[in-house]
Amino acid sequence: MTIVQLEYIVAVDTYRSFGIAAEKCFITQPTMSMQVQKLEEDLGVILFDRSKQPVVPTEIGVEILEQARVALKEGYKIKELISNKKGAVEGELKIGIIPTLAPYLMPGVISAFMDKYPKLQLIIWEYTTEQIIQELKNGLLDCGILSTPVKDKSLHENPLFYECFVAYLSKSSPLIAKKNLSTQDIDLDDLWLLNEGHCMRNQILNMCNRDRSDQLKPFEYNTDSVETLKRMVDMNRGITLLPELSMAGFSVKQLDRVRYFRSPGPSREISIVTHRNFLKKRLISILEQEIMLAVPKRMQNNKKKQILDIY
Structure with a gap:
């Protein structure tokens, strides 16, 4: 029984598929199947019921997989202890980040990591x-780097900064005459929004605290991209709400169509989120430091901000 074999059976249990597990572990499916079968032969038990799709662990498989996860976690702790003792910043850090933040934050953070680590x-x-x-x-x-709070007791949230939402107006918007806006100024029927499933969409709807009218619109556009929302406003009518970091690179003409909200302005809390029993504490701490260097200092406190709920 090897650490690699334990990683493989945990991957199969996680994805409930030998093919997907093999892909995630960067091996072929025959290799994955052979290694799992070899472990089953060594242990003298069947770990997975392959007759079912998706595959599921057997009764004894459930117990063994639970211990496999414990063993892997303890093994990773040993590696982390040695790395910390050496003072080395090495290995890998697997990060998930929401797409409404990634293109505006991560390029600078990645550049810093490439130079320093x-x-x-x-x-x-x-x-x-x-x-x-x-x-x-x-x-x-x-x-994960995402908008919080997520209100999940199995996760730990470490708030980093607070990003304002701004209104981005078309040239024909009647709101262009106003210097600052209130949430009551926003007409949901004129608003370009992200697809359902994005926390930013929920935050904006919660901010407006109103439903769209039942009036039939000539078309409905579904997008996962903040950049697409910008273009829709540039080329059409209406408005959209943008996270403040997405304004980087705006032209003077575009900045003229940005409006902030009256204090306390709507904002989102951005945090590093980990599992309660997380590893790689030192690497995550370094990530936190680099993020804080990448965002303006005025974003690092929540005074005069209305933090929007993501649900």
């Missing part, structure tokens, strides 16, 4: 909040 590999996925939470619970991510 060449032996540390960052593996980053853009996921929705729900995906990040699930991957953290399954042990597939070391940490």
Whole structure:
């Protein structure tokens, strides 16, 4: 029985598929099946019921998988202790980040890591909040960078900064005449929003605290991209709400169509989220430091801000 074999059976249990587990472990499916079968032969028990789709662990398999996760976690702790003792910043850090934040925060953070910590590999996925939470619970991510609070007792939230939402107006918007806005100024029927499933969409709807009218619109556009929302406002009518960091690179003309909200302005809390029993504490602490260096200091306190709920 080897550590690698334990990693493989945990992967099969996590994804309930030999094919997907093999892909995630960067091996072929025949190799995955052979290694799991060899472990079963060594232990003298069947770990998975392969007759079912998706595959499920057997009764004894459930107990063995629970211990396999414990053994892997303890093994990772040993590696972490040795790395910390050496003072080395190396290994890999698996990060999930929401797509409404990733393109505006991560390029600078990644650049800093490449310069300062060449032996540390960052593996980053853009996921929705729900995906990040699930991957953290399954042990597939070391940490997530997302809007909080998520209100899950199995997770630990470490708030980092507070990002304002701003209104981005089309040239024809009647709100263009106003210097600052209130949430009551926002007409949901004129608002371009992200798809359902994005926490930013929920935050904006919670901020407006009103429902859209039943009036039939000529079309409905579904997008996962903040950049698409910007373009829709540029080329069409209406407004959208943007996270403040997404304004980087705006032209003077675009900045003229940005409006802030009256204090306390609507904001989102951005945190590093980990499982309660998380590992790689030192690497995550370094990630936190680099994020704090990448965002303006005025974002690092929540005074005069209305923190929006993501649910």
